[in-house]
Amino acid sequence: MTLPSVPALLDRLAAVTRAHLDEASTPPTLVGLHTGGVWVAQALAERLGLDGPIGTLDIGFWRDDFDRQGLPATRRSTELPFEIEGAHVLLIDDVVMSGRTIRAAMNELFDFGRPERITLAALIDLPGRELPIQPDLVGERLTLPMGQRVKLNGPDPLSLSLKES
Template identity: 40%
Template sequence: MSTRTVLHEADIARALTRISHEILESNKGPENLVILGIPTRGVTLAERIGSLVSEFGGEAVPVGSLDVTMYRDDLHRNPTRAPQPTQIPPGGIDGKVVVLVDDVLFSGRSIRAALDALQDIGRPAVVRLATLIDRGHRELPIRPDFVGKNLPSARDERVFVRLAEVDGEEYVSIEGR
């Protein structure tokens, strides 16, 4: 089994800065934005992106979290972590531009679950998707709007995102057989 690091701390910071600028450009400013991270590492990335968007846009952008555990369609096959709290910022999501943030986009099933969870909370005007890593292999017709790095991979490879706030170290690696 071989492991190689594909992004280091500075690469992750650059990718998040670029994503933040792209979000602002796409939205024509910070108005009406809400950024929601998907636990676990998506929340950390959402907080970082929210901070950057607020800094670059000159206006505070609300950030929250959206747990999708109970909305997944593969719970019977894949053991999963315990549900995390969903935290929607004051003001909600109705009529807002919601940017969902996840660390790795693979099959698209987490994002489908996130869309279902959003439906139970409110009705955003628009939903966008930001992901640090897009590794392909989609099983559903889901495409990210903002991508830190496209990382073509084999189905049997695993991508690991490690963030300082969660893991004490910061990098993205791919492990192959």
Template identity: 45%
Template sequence: MQAEAIDGLIHEMAQAIKTRLEVQQAKDPVMIGIHTGGVWLAERLHQLLHINRPLGTLDISFYRDDFTRIGMNPKVKPSQIPFEVEDQHIILVDDVLQTGRTIRAAMNEIFDYGRPASIMLATLVERSGRELPIQPSVVGVRPPLTNEQQITLTGPDPLSLIIGTSKQETRGIS
């Protein structure tokens, strides 16, 4: 998917988030992006939504339920939550939602910082394959993909979505 199409989706997501915040009467929300693609997306949404407080970032590597199986991840980045989590309305942003395990890990980490008033999940891509009962509040696109196809957000500038198969073939989403 080309940068212009992704920008259009991001603008639609920002409008959907604004609407949900108004309905929930959630004043002064904060935003957290999940490394890496979720942070890229969150940076754009954060700017479009004119959120006053700094953007938070999470690296959920140590919170993954398969951490003991995969061992140490040499690319672990520190999480940065530059605001109090307690009683905040949090917009949690990730690039792709599939199994739900990344989001579960992110919520576990958030709750280690405090108890938020609410968490709204915004994801650019939702695909099938859910293993946990987690659903997004705001979605950019739900492309029909087979189980063999993988999707990757590349960026940060420009952002593009790439679909690949186990044979490493790739193509943009249209």
């Protein structure tokens, strides 16, 4: 399978995000999930001409498989340099598949306040939902053969690779 180019995916995601933001009543605060979601958030902000701060989430302690996986090998910082209470949060991840990472991210966000709205953007949407969580804005929806996953490599340049799960 040939994977799409990341710049083309980012252009598509930026286009659907721009259309969404044109309809939104309040400007969003961008929050990327470590690590790939942060890279996508930075590239998306650049394409959209947004110069505000970008928040970052490390959801390691909010995962529901924490008891099976143990402590995360690397701990990155959660940084939300803006108020979450009442904000329109544009939550950004690189790949959405099961929905469990996004559930963990929303749990962590609510520890900082109650957003007015959360819009989920993903570079790639894959089948395999375990929770009823769907991205609102997507660069591309892909279907992969059983046992394969997509990984975003980066930060510079951003590229996609297939991995066996």
